[in-house]
Amino acid sequence: MASQVFPELPTPSSLLSAYASMSTSIMLFRTMFNQLFPRELRRYVVDAVRFYWKPKSSKLTLVFDEKDGMTANHMFDAAEAFLCTRINPNSDRLRITKSVKETHINIKFADSEEIADSFEGIPVSWRYVRQPPQNRNGDGDDFDYSMGKSSPGRGFSLEKRYIELKFDKKYKEIIITSYLPWIVKRSQELEDQKKVVKLRNLQSYGGGPGGYKESVNLDHPSTFETLAMDPKMKKMIIDDLNLFLRRKDFYKKVGKAWKRGYLLYGPPGTGKSSLIAAIANYLKFDIYDLQLSNVGGDSSLKKLMLQTSNRSILVIEDIDCSIQLPDRKGIAPAKFPDAKPGRDPMFTLSGLLNFIDGLWSCCGDERIIIFTTNHKERLDPALLRPGRMDMHIHMSYLTVDGFETLAANYLNVHNQHWRFREIKELIKCKKVTPAEVAEELMKSEDADEVLEGLVRFLKRKKMEEDESEDGVDNEVHETKKAKVIS
Numbered sequence: 001m002a003s004q005v006f007p008e009l010p011t012p013s014s015l016l017s018a019y020a021s022m023s024t025s026i027m028l029f030r031t032m033f034n035q036l037f038p039r040e041l042r043r044y045v046v047d048a049v050r051f052y053w054k055p056k057s058s059k060l061t062l063v064f065d066e067k068d069g070m071t072a073n074h075m076f077d078a079a080e081a082f083l084c085t086r087i088n089p090n091s092d093r094l095r096i097t098k099s100v101k102e103t104h105i106n107i108k109f110a111d112s113e114e115i116a117d118s119f120e121g122i123p124v125s126w127r128y129v130r131q132p133p134q135n136r137n138g139d140g141d142d143f144d145y146s147m148g149k150s151s152p153g154r155g156f157s158l159e160k161r162y163i164e165l166k167f168d169k170k171y172k173e174i175i176i177t178s179y180l181p182w183i184v185k186r187s188q189e190l191e192d193q194k195k196v197v198k199l200r201n202l203q204s205y206g207g208g209p210g211g212y213k214e215s216v217n218l219d220h221p222s223t224f225e226t227l228a229m230d231p232k233m234k235k236m237i238i239d240d241l242n243l244f245l246r247r248k249d250f251y252k253k254v255g256k257a258w259k260r261g262y263l264l265y266g267p268p269g270t271g272k273s274s275l276i277a278a279i280a281n282y283l284k285f286d287i288y289d290l291q292l293s294n295v296g297g298d299s300s301l302k303k304l305m306l307q308t309s310n311r312s313i314l315v316i317e318d319i320d321c322s323i324q325l326p327d328r329k330g331i332a333p334a335k336f337p338d339a340k341p342g343r344d345p346m347f348t349l350s351g352l353l354n355f356i357d358g359l360w361s362c363c364g365d366e367r368i369i370i371f372t373t374n375h376k377e378r379l380d381p382a383l384l385r386p387g388r389m390d391m392h393i394h395m396s397y398l399t400v401d402g403f404e405t406l407a408a409n410y411l412n413v414h415n416q417h418w419r420f421r422e423i424k425e426l427i428k429c430k431k432v433t434p435a436e437v438a439e440e441l442m443k444s445e446d447a448d449e450v451l452e453g454l455v456r457f458l459k460r461k462k463m464e465e466d467e468s469e470d471g472v473d474n475e476v477h478e479t480k481k482a483k484v485i486s
């Protein structure tokens with residue numbers, strides 16, 4: 001019988017000694033390893049391996065902090081204003097704000113809300129984040145939002161607010177160089193839409209040194225749409241204003257002050273003041289109304305000019321009759337009709353021209369100055385010379401186009417009304433001001449009745465004018481006859 005051979009099984013004591021020798025060699029290896037590779041080197045190697053092996057995020061997040069140190073971060077405000085236009089209609093939560101001076105309610109998106117947008121086909125996502133104020137222990141649990149303040153004596157930091165913008169990293173360039181500037185521009189437009197245009201009266205006496213300015217909201221509803229004037233001229237003015245706004249760098253380059261001057265002239269009631277209001281409403285510029293008859297002299301004029309702010313319109317109405325301007329050499333300077341004692345007795349034309357061209361123009365940006373007059377021919381040639389006022393705008397009697405604008409605005413009636421033909425014929429052959437026609441159009445809500453009344457008014461006016469012309473003709477005829485007779 002063949003004998004069976006069994007392998008020799010390790011005994012417990014041999015196992016124990018093998019384990020002991022293995023752990024001794026591991027410990028030996030570890031000590032040698034630690035000596036060869038110090039802790040810093042090991043950490044560096046581990047970090048490097050982690051960094052290169054970690055899956056990379058393809059997203060970039062831009063953070064717009066509410067504050068940049070102590071100052072407000074304009075980019076945060078711009079993004080917040082812009083995002084109000086991108087609120088998700090299905091939002092469950094919105095923030096509502098309104099300051100005392102604002103006339104409208106602001107609807108803003110709430111925290112943690114995510115807003116998706118896209119720019120030139122690039123998808124981006126926005127998030128508004130509110131980080132609760134931290135107490136000393138680093139948690140924000142004790143902050144009482146309902147009270148809007150922390151418990152006393154706890155040493156809280158202020159709440160931190162920021163907006164995050166996330167997008168694919170590969171679009172970094174286009175987002176930073178195009179999307180963000182576009183948002184700033186868009187937010188400015190939105191701001192302008194909300195702005196309430198102010199009308200301020202500049203006066204050189206009363207109040208503090210250099211006078212004071214009263215201000216009221218300009219509730220003049222005139223806009224370029226409601227203004228009855230030649231459409232070509234209207235377009236020319238709008239284009240000129242747009243060009244003026246765009247050309248900040250151009251003005252700087254050519255060394256000219258960034259200002260524009262307009263002279264509006266024409267008979268009363270043709271819309272000069274309405275055009276000023278339309279310009280202010282279009283640009284969202286405040287208006288400073290300067291009453292020359294209240295200005296004490298050149299020095300007070302300078303002080304008044306220094307009170308005016310940028311992005312504003314300085315208006316001097318009825319320049320020909322508000323004050324009798326002496327000429328530039330100061331010959332026959334006129335005293336003010338209502339001069340107050342203790343003020344400079346004179347106000348010279350050179351003072352006015354200097355401020356148009358010099359001092360005033362250097363201390364402000366984006367200024368518009370508008371003179372109005374019913375009698376251009378009475379103005380000093382120095383005020384009219386080319387370059388002084390950039391544009392001379394003639395506001396004339398009502399035209400057929402102008403009538404259409406008024407009828408559409410006041411009665412919502414358009415060209416199809418059967419009275420239009422007759423009215424247009426009458427308007428063509430007689431001088432009638434937009435103000436006169438506007439008054440007639442306001443007399444009733446019934447368009448037929450109003451247009452009938454307007455026809456009667458125009459015919460009556462035509463008759464009166466014809467009669468007075470006949471009267472003049474007769475007088476001339478009589479005089480000539482008398483001369484012949486004598």
Ligand SMILES: Nc1ncnc2c1ncn2[C@@H]1O[C@H](COP(=O)(O)OP(=O)(O)OP(=O)(O)O)[C@@H](O)[C@H]1O
Pocket residue numbers: 226227228229266267268269270271272273274275374395434435436438
């Ligand atoms: N061109 C116009 N388009 C629309 N409405 C006009 C126009 N002109 C006058 N009106 C109407 O007539 C009113 C008086 O016009 P506005 O005060 O603008 O005339 P003005 O030319 O400034 O007159 P003045 O020379 O007397 O100051 C306006 O409030 C407006 O209702």
Ligand SMILES: [Mg+2]
Pocket residue numbers: 272273274317372
């Ligand atoms: Mg006027």
